[in-house]
């Protein structure tokens with residue numbers, strides 16, 4: 001499935017950093033209640049694969065793996081129920097492993113050269129990362145002028161306040177961010193606040 005298809009029209013991708021599988025149900029309920037049943041679970045914590053597995057097993061969320069750096073992690077993501085894989089940069093080994101498994105993959109790219117490498121691998125959607133630090137929307141505009149066939153998922157430093165300005169650009173499929181699933185909210189079990197931050201966007205679909 002293509003990356004755009006797997007995102008299912010959701011225009012925000014909550015980027016989750018969670019080491020507590022016991023919080024997965026609360027998180028899943030909060031995202032569903034907020035009308036944003038999608039999550040990118042970053043492989044940056046020891047228990048990330050278990051968190052991903054619990055969220056995916058619910059069946060009411062599209063769950064992917066983030067910060068995937070190796071083909072071995074792609075296998076772990078696949079076995080855990082991930083439907084998509086996101087990387088901070090472009091690794092041909094990661095992309096090829098995803099393609100072999102039929103997993104949608106969104107590699108990071110912030111330069112024309114990286115986008116050309118993604119195109120060479122048969123991809124048309126990249127994570128523009130780190131979005132704000134790389135120059136933000138003006139860079140998306142410049143890159144999409146050269147690559148009209150490419151779709152972007154800007155992630156990194158994006159806030160609720162500026163997400164809409166990215167999403168207004170036709171080359172932007174979705175934006176990724178952690179503000180609706182901020183680690184302090186997850187640690188404190190503030191599920192109503194997670195739901196509120198999802199629901200308030202008005203840009204979720």
Ligand SMILES: O=C(O)C(=O)C[C@H](O)[C@H](O)COP(=O)(O)O
Nearest residue numbers: 015067088155156157158177178
């Ligand atoms: O590790 C990865 O692959 C990532 O996706 C890093 C993300 O860009 C940030 O976790 C997004 O977080 P914020 O910048 O707080 O919205």
